[in-house]
Amino acid sequence: MRGELLDQTAYLAPRLALAELVAELGDVTEVLAERLVFAPGPARRVTWAQNIWHEPRRIEIESIKDGARALRDIQRNWHLFDVERHARRAQLIADQLPHISARPLRFPEPPPAAPLGAWTLLDRDVLLAAPRCSAPVPDGRFEFEENRREPPSRAYLKLWEALTRWGVHPGPGDRCIDLGACPGGWTWVAATLGASVLAVDKAPLDPAVAALPGVTTLQASAFSLDPAELAADGPLDWLLCDVACYPERLYELVQRWLTAGAAERYVCTIKLQGSTDGEAIRRFTEIPGSRVVHLWRNRHEATFLFHKANSVDSF
Ligand SMILES: C[S@@+](CC[C@H](N)C(=O)[O-])C[C@H]1O[C@@H](n2cnc3c(N)ncnc32)[C@H](O)[C@@H]1O
Numbered sequence: 256m257r258g259e260l261l262d263q264t265a266y267l268a269p270r271l272a273l274a275e276l277v278a279e280l281g282d283v284t285e286v287l288a289e290r291l292v293f294a295p296g297p298a299r300r301v302t303w304a305q306n307i308w309h310e311p312r313r314i315e316i317e318s319i320k321d322g323a324r325a326l327r328d329i330q331r332n333w334h335l336f337d338v339e340r341h342a343r344r345a346q347l348i349a350d351q352l353p354h355i356s357a358r359p360l361r362f363p364e365p366p367p368a369a370p371l372g373a374w375t376l377l378d379r380d381v382l383l384a385a386p387r388c389s390a391p392v393p394d395g396r397f398e399f400e401e402n403r404r405e406p407p408s409r410a411y412l413k414l415w416e417a418l419t420r421w422g423v424h425p426g427p428g429d430r431c432i433d434l435g436a437c438p439g440g441w442t443w444v445a446a447t448l449g450a451s452v453l454a455v456d457k458a459p460l461d462p463a464v465a466a467l468p469g470v471t472t473l474q475a476s477a478f479s480l481d482p483a484e485l486a487a488d489g490p491l492d493w494l495l496c497d498v499a500c501y502p503e504r505l506y507e508l509v510q511r512w513l514t515a516g517a518a519e520r521y522v523c524t525i526k527l528q529g530s531t532d533g534e535a536i537r538r539f540t541e542i543p544g545s546r547v548v549h550l551w552r553n554r555h556e557a558t559f560l561f562h563k564a565n566s567v568d569s570f
Pocket of ligand 1 (some may be wrong): 407408410411434435436437438439440441442455456457458475476477478497498499500
């Protein structure tokens with residue numbers, strides 16, 4: 256393979272979360288275009304990366320044609336990470352690469368399996384190229400064909416993204432609890448996949464979602480529930496939680512469910528507050544086998560994932 260392998264990994268920060276990624280990595284050596292963050296050594300498990308460029312290479316090129324050839328010689332599929340410098344030249348190289356489909360995903364189809372590399376121009380005649388990236392879609396933007404008629408909120412897109420990236424989803428026969436369910440986007444996701452859902456919120460659920468087959472509603476505080484009682488017939492398959500609350504309260508709630516062994520899989524939104532974020536996230540990441548990720552659809556939030564049987568290795 257042409258070029259010089261860097262002893263670095265590049266991490267793409269979510270928009271508006273560069274500071275979080277830089278703080279999380281701690282030993283950043285360079286930041287390109289205010290988003291692509293370099294740190295020494297192989298890829299680390301971080302929360303604040305929308306995409307990770309594994310083993311990036313620096314490749315000197317002689318011309319636009321030569322740049323396209325260098326990339327094509329490595330593999331078929333490439334996505335240009337656009338930087339303003341040399342943008343036109345980079346686009347001319349991209350135009351000579353095979354077309355890649357940018358079609359939005361149709362949930363619950365899996366994301367593309369073919370490796371998708373990322374590249375950019377560091378200088379007029381220098382490419383930076385990573386054949387292997389963590390995200391199977393360009394820059395980790397998980398776009399879906401949206402359903403604008405049924406779900407009562409757009410929050411369902413967060414759950415679609417989490418399940419797509421995890422590669423698993425609720426199905427017929429599964430028992431789910433959805434905490435902080437109102438107006439009902441996440442409950443709609445689980446119910447339309449065929450699972451039964453207990454939707455819990457202090458506010459009433461959208462009537463159309465409440466009427467879906469398999470949906471039961473409970474107007475109560477998520478913090479007043481006894482996980483052991485709810486799992487009296489065996490652990491629930493999914494604990495979904497999008498409750499608007501401080502991270503510390505969510506952490507206590509998750510701990511109560513974990514201690515009771517009351518659910519198999521967890522997808523919980525951690526709503527962040529500002530200065531205490533790093534510490535709040537760290538406590539969740541220390542739960543063995545868990546992952547805490549920032550979804551493309553998360554705003555100032557992160558998502559906690561846990562599976563009782565296996566550590567969460569995708570993402
Ligand atoms: C971001 S919304 C959830 C959106 C939902 N996942 C959806 O897809 O439509 C947060 C919800 O948390 C609920 N909430 C806040 N405190 C709660 C509590 N103590 N118990 C249950 N729900 C609570 C709010 O009523 C609100 O409906």
